[in-house]
Amino acid sequence: MTKMAATRDGYGEALLELASNPKVVVLEADLGKSTKSLHFRKAHPERTVSCGIGEQNMLLVGAGLAASGYIPFASTFAIFTERAFEQMRNGVARPNLAVHVCGSHGGTHTGTDGSSAQSIEDLAIYRTLPNVIVMHPSDIVSTKLLTMQLAETGSPSYTRTARNKTPVLYEGRENEIQIGKGVVLKEGTDVAIVACGVMVSQSLDAAESLAAEGINATVVDMHTLKPLDGALIDRLVASCGAIVTAEDHSVIGGLGGAVAEHLTSNTFAPLERVGVQDRFGESGQADEMLEVMQISTPYIAEAAKRAIARKV
Template sequence: MSEVKKIATRDSYGNALVELAEKYDDLVVLDADLAAATKTGVLKKAYPDLHIDCGIAECNMMVVAAGMSTCGFVPFASTFAMFAAGRAFEQVRNSIGYPHMNVKIGATHAGISVGEDGASHQCNEDIALMRTIPGMVILNPADDVEAKAAVHAAYKHDGPVYLRFGRLAVPVINDHADYKFEIGKAVTLREGTDVTLIATGLPVSNTLEAAEMLAAEGISAEVINMHTIKPIDKDAILASAKKTKKIITIEEHSVLGGLGGAVSEVVAETNAASVHRIGIEDVFGESGPAVELLKKYGLDAEGIYKKVKSFI
């Protein structure tokens, strides 16, 4: 059996920017002195005139991006999630969100899989923060194929978009001919009748593996890839809830305000199912190897499997 191909979605981000630059002449990419880490350096090497290094001044970068969007450019402002959503929140809210500017925010190194960089850089709150900004679209792709598709979709979308990418290489699960990405439309990866597993981003592949483990014990798990956190696909959530009556959300993010919060809000309005959230509990991250951290916080396949078993 051949080894599963793994690619970090931050790499996909850089490659997708080059693809856009080859097709469109209004693209501009901004970075905050992290081109090598965010992978915008790939674009800088291919199209140096389209890359602007704003230095370690993320707040200023967001305002520059907002200004450039008023001049006909489609700016992608790139930095770590902690700095994009955390440090520059006010500028994202007031200069991009409030006037509804056509700015795309490429946020890499999200979640605890940042690893050894520790709690200061492991942003587990960014989705919650961005969800509060009216009109902000939030995309959290699961693999290389989906990440590239998300970047292209973000470019075509008129309005602000927050794109969330990871540092850790993850399995490519969407490399098939009939894959289709559409903002606001979840993808059902596996049909099931006993429980619904709604995952986003990095844990999607681990959730699929956990579903296989559950199937071996006669538990039929439906797996939904919720690549768009906002606008959330209410129809997909409620249709699956009607079938299984039990929903479990899985995210590499705080259980407060992220995917679990968004799904719970939808379900609470209809009382369609009971909901359990798997993610980072009300704690900060810590320094350590990414794979070990995912295991410790129950976001590996075995951890997800055990928590689902306990819930149902």
């Protein structure tokens, strides 16, 4: 049985470990129980700032703390970080203040809360901001490690975590996790599936079903969307000649957008983008949502075949 855990718990664990650095502070907007910053609050109330239900204020309180030498980690639901986008743009990214924003409950995988809670554009919008690191880790182990690495970057960041549990992929492979470096989880030569977040395990399953049909797929966990690991994309183009991106996010501007931008300016390969097709979600269980949005395992496998068929 595959071990399951939620990436948001990895965020909570990372904050607790980071607490040994006295400069680390945690900001909440009444969702600490959900984003998992509550563990830090319980252990270190003096370094936890409740901002109430006020995300715009929260991001700039973070900016003020960062400008004074602190390392703030601020979290709320992914969708509510978007309310403070201009604060992130003008107050955090522009002066390059290392405020670390975590948006939990991202994507349609969030499930029954429905479309208002299912952020499918967060990765796209934060990717447009200079200076900002954008990540969407796939499992609890990598989320914890990447969050801990953020404290050393000196750059602002946005990290999306997920509400629901996903397979644990990196136990015993902790040393492979590094901000800005994609991880090759499976090697193949026919097609490369580049995925992030909850779609990484879906892509591994797709690769298995493709293998049964004699198709050997590479699977990459591209947990960092910005800076994108372009060198790895170039290697995938050379070794596989066809690429599929898979994300629980709009096909516009997210991982698929990032890879498309890279390909058009570098070595070309056919690209199929699996993601939410320019529409909003609805209430449903996490697995049902992946089906409704046509981003689950069979859709990734189909996209892989289309990409292969387009090889010149």
